[in-house]
Amino acid sequence: MRKITSLIGTLVFGAVSTAFAATASKPNIIVILADDLGYGDLGCYGAKYSTPALDQMAADGFRSTDMIVAANVCSPSRSAILTGRYPMRNGHPFYRSDYTTKSGGYYGLSPDEITLAELLKPAGYRSFAVGKWHLGFDTEGAHPMDAGFDTYYGLPHNYSGDELPTSKAIVRDREILQKNVKFQKLTPSYNKEVVKFIEEQPKDQPFFIYMAHQIAHSPILPGKSFLKKTRKGKYADFVAELDDSVGQVLQALRENELDENTLVVFLADNGQTGVGSAGPLAGSKYTTMEGGHRVAGIFRWTGTIPAGQVSDVTLSSMDIFPLLADLAGVDLPADRKIDGRNIRDILTGDSQESPHDYLYYYNGLNLQAVRKGKWKLHLPRSEKDLPYWAEAGRGRYFKTLDKPFLVDLENDIGEEKNEAGNNPELVDTLLKEADKIRVELGEVGQKGTDQRPGWPSVD
Structure with a gap:
């Protein structure tokens, strides 16, 4: 089914644009994804310990202070990055569970979705997925290689449980290489494979690497050589191991003289759990406060993206999809x-305008906030609207809300003061936008006109 879809997709969008056809070589692309990393967990985002590789990567390129992911938990966020579409639209609004739960249990990314790997394939890219997949590895049709990747290496899930054949197992392509692997061996093996x-x-031949770390998701088990490295505790040591991994990837590019022909993107899938830091933000993973959705976002492409940029332009993790289409020269x-939206002009410093009129903050099936520019409207919700993970949120957040709560993020990044009473027309505009997007993307108990059903099935 996926192969047929890929062929159709090639016919739809595979033609290489004239502007890029004459280009001698397309850039290599590496997307590095951290797991459950807080907004304040890197040195360049205010951490009280250094992360030299990522800090230098930011200094060498573009660092976003307003990168918004499309979901506050792992699986939906990853689905949005890989497809450029909201999880409600791509059929993956729930946290991927390896157990039978309220989420629907065994399900995965629909074979009908077009991923970054499939997008880039017509332009000649060879693609490699490394690390945590978490999009239905053991569900027929949802394996990374069914999603267009040429090869895969990693532990496909969270490091927990033993319900699946691939639980705590290292897999290459579709073959289990080792069961019950020690957690501390994962990151070194990922580094080795990527290099x-x-x-x-x-x-x-251009290449595309999607490197999805287990760090900084639990268990917090840094490798032996990183223990006590930061003198700031085990979690900081864990982040130091992540930073070292990024450094090894960047070093491999330098040694192979690929610096000037490789875009490297670093971001997190969502905010921190109880261990990491959201910095000045409220909330955490599992919530629609900024601490759940605003993450570190760094772009580096030597010679193309000007160095030293720190930008407060509002971006979305879904922007990576059209950006890479542009760079590869595919429609x-x-x-x-x-x-x-294509953010190339923002990364090169030629534009300071966000391409997004509105952003929508879903928590599972529940639309909980709408954002327009600096204004974010938290929407009323009750406990019956919440996804099963809502109890796991940390810090101050709106678990239930009786009336709209309007925040000026420019002046109130901690989302503490309700400005709704001072801006009734704006509140009305954002409430109408919420009603409009619910019709399109859906809501608890309301099927959207462009909402893909969960695949194979979601309760």
Whole structure:
């Protein structure tokens, strides 16, 4: 089914644009995804310990202070990054569970979705998925290689449980290499595989690497050589191991003379749990406060993205999809709506305007906030609206809300003061936008006109 979809997708969007056809080489692309990393967990975002590789990566390129992910838990956020579409639209609004739960249990990314790997394939990219997949690895049709990746290496899930054949197992492509692997061996093996892939690629063929870390998701188990490295505790040591991994990838690019022809993107899938830091933000993973959705976002492309940029332009993780389409010279799919926007001009410093009129903060099936510019309206909700993970939120957040709560994020990043009474017309505008997007994307008990059902099925 996925192969047929890929062929159709190629016919729809695979033509290489004239502007790029004459380009000698397309950039290599590496997307590095951290897991459950707080907004304040890197040195360049205010951490009280250094993260030298990522801090230097930011200094060498573009650092976003307003990067918004499309979901506050792992699986939906990843689905949005890989498809450029809201989880309600791509059929993956729930946290991927390896157990039978309220989320629907065993389900995955629909084979009908077009991923970054499939988007780039017509432009000749060889693609490699490394690390945590968490989008239905053991569900037929939802494996990374069914999603267009040429090869895969990693532990596909969270490091917990033993319900699946691939639980706590290292897998290459579709073969289990080792069961009950020690957690501390994961990151070093990911580093080795990525460096090897970079070294072995033909110089005349572009590559795409999607490197999804287990760090900083529990268990907090840094490798032996990183214990007590920061003198700020085990979690900081864990982040130091993540930073070192990024450093190894960047070093491999330098040693293979690929710095000037490789875009490297670093971001987190969502905010921190109880251990990490949201910095000045309220809330955490599992919530629609900024602490759940605003993450570190760093872009580096030597010679193309000017160094030293720190930008407060509002971006979305879904923007990576149309950005990479532009860089590879392929057209976006014409048969579906892409929610991301091309941010190339923002990264190069040629634009300071966000491409997003509105952003929508869903928590599972429940639309909980609408944002327009600096204004964010938290919407009324009750306990019956909440996803099953809502109890796990940390810090101050609106578990239930009786009336709209309007925040000026420019002057109140902690989302503490309700400005609704001073801005009744704006509140009305945002409430109408919420009603409009519910019709399109859906809501608890309300099917949207462009809402994909969960696949294979979600209760």
